[in-house]
Amino acid sequence: ETGVTQSPTHLIKTRGQQVTLRCSSQSGHNTVSWYQQALGQGPQFIFQYYREEENGRGNFPPRFSGLQFPNYSSELNVNALELDDSALYLCASRDRNRDTGELFFGEGSRLTVL
């Protein structure tokens, strides 16, 4: 059973650019969530996807968008990057049908915006 995998692990962008982060959910998991973790802070909920539709969103602007694909993998897109977008972006997956509650995280993508 493979866990949650994310790519790339690290990347550097400049202000105003756009970035796409990718996530493969754990085998059998149909729900994917994205979190942003700034240095020294706890993760903050960005949004969640289920059945290829956004199903819950945190307090993030529309320039944060996502996709979920039929194989349950997901992308996080951020447009018009700002310095404050520098953070660790975490993807997490779970099986919504079982609702055991366990949410498993990937190792994250470290984004630096210069």
Place this chain on the structure above:
Amino acid sequence: EDQVTQSPEALRLQEGESSSLNCSYTVSGLRGLFWYRQDPGKGPEFLFTLYSAGEEKEKERLKATLTKKESFLHITAPKPEDSATYLCAPRGTDKLIFGTGTRLQVFP
């Protein structure tokens, strides 16, 4: 407004010195409380889920307990490899609400 507060922010322990971490929360529509361990530069690693007041769960040197407003993570006879940041996250409607964590350092 949903709020989660973890204390202390940082904790230094001698190997074998037991202690407890606190998580206080106010979350509407609570659907469980999660504890995670996070090593530097890594994603959070799942430890426990608690669903009802009075529930307790144990894993090696860790024991998590839950009341209606707080959760505690008790660490018994910690070892240096227990050094990490411990995150508490009550679950609201389809999202986890994380605290800022307790950074634990255990010295030999």
